[in-house]
Amino acid sequence: MYRAPRGTTDILPDEQVYWSFIRQKAYEISVLYGYRRVDTPAFEDAGLFVRSIGEDTDIVEKETYTFDDRSGDKLTLRPEGTASICRAYIEHGMHTLPQPVRLYYDAAIFRYERPQAGRYRQHHQYGVEALGEGDPALDAEVIDMAWQFYANLGLKGLSPILNSIGCSVCRPTYLNSLMEYYTKHRNAVCSDCRRRLERNPLRLLDCKKPSCVPLTEQAPRSTDHLCPDCSDHFSRLSSYLRLLNLPFVTNHRLVRGLDYYTKTVFEIAPEREESAQATVGAGGRYDDLIEQLGGRPTPGIGFATGIERLILNMKKQKIIVPQSAEPFVFVAHISQQAKDEAMKLASLLRRSGISVIPSLGDRSLKAQLKQANSMGANKAVIIGEDEAKSGTVVLRDMAKGEQNIVPRDVVVETLRKTYHRFVLVENRITCAIMKVG
């Protein structure tokens, strides 16, 4: 038997209410903050991600889905969203647009990892990128936008965590003092940390092992080693966030797993983290990235949020999403002649913008109504031999359990009048047709 590949999942109809709700809120807030949608390919030239995320990061080293296509091109399924957006910015000459260019995306992300609660090999991220402006006010905008987005979803108890990891000017000296410090304590740290010391010193700060935590507390802080530019940026960002009443906290141990970040990094996570993969969203500034990818020097800042984790948190907080159960009519029939009439009527109703589920097969009326009931039909149209002969139908209200006989040629009108929500469906369809026309 075939199953969905490891770490992937089917999003079944009952789950879709969360997805459409979250996406609707994401699109709303994007418009509100002036961001426009970009869709990029699910795969890119493998080199793009090596260049942007960094050769020595876990993502590139062991988590990418990379393959050669039939022409021998080396491609990678995107393991994050930012690199593709930057590539598109360069490729389409967006530096000629008014800066910053505000973009958003909603895309599937692929990482080869061991699946776990809130972690998948294919997951989905909604993210925004603002390119071409280095003003900390823009950092504040992005963080504020993320914060408002979560508030609009009804999520509570989240906290933005902020840090600055400096830039190409000041980070090297900071890393030196960090490595100096840890080299001195080399024998006191765990084996993971000794490996981090070689590969990715910033991550040393992130170790949660009780034996290492005291050392991380006393370790040199990036914010104490910022150059005047970065230091100024960080303090101005902080004051903008206070201005906007964002209840952020700073944490000198917050680092990120991608090499391209400069200055601002942030995460938004539940305050009391029960399970491990609690972070719902994260982002930061990447002022050197576009230049690294071959564009002219262009600062940028972005943010991404994992939709699966949002749903996880929404369920945990028992947030009820609006159920938009579309009303529909069930069309039942008794006898072959009646079935012909039922098929014709179902088609007519659908063309008139009314949702219809026709009964299939030749089952007893009882069985048909039972199905209509369990499917949640609002109305049932019943056509039997008598109705087929006399050109009428039985129109039954499923909730009230009342019914009456209606001439067939007024069924559409009657349904419109007695059930105004159907008209909404019709309007929507009409609007779509007008746009196309």
Place this chain on the structure above:
RNA sequence: GUGGGCGUAGCCUAGUGGUUAAGGCACCAGGUUGUGGCCCUGGAGAUCGAGGGUUCGAAUCCCUCCGCUCACCCCA
């Protein structure tokens, strides 16, 4: 890649050495004429994750593999 927990019908669960593996939900059909929700009756649906071993006898004990799950690493 490392470690823990768990695999009995579509879903949830009982059964821990002894007849044809039990129940609930869901599904299908009936409960006299063409009417749903409640109730009653019946039906279908499981090579007990797979393979091997121990035993007169294995869902049950042992081994291997696979899958799911949680955690570490890392990340949304």
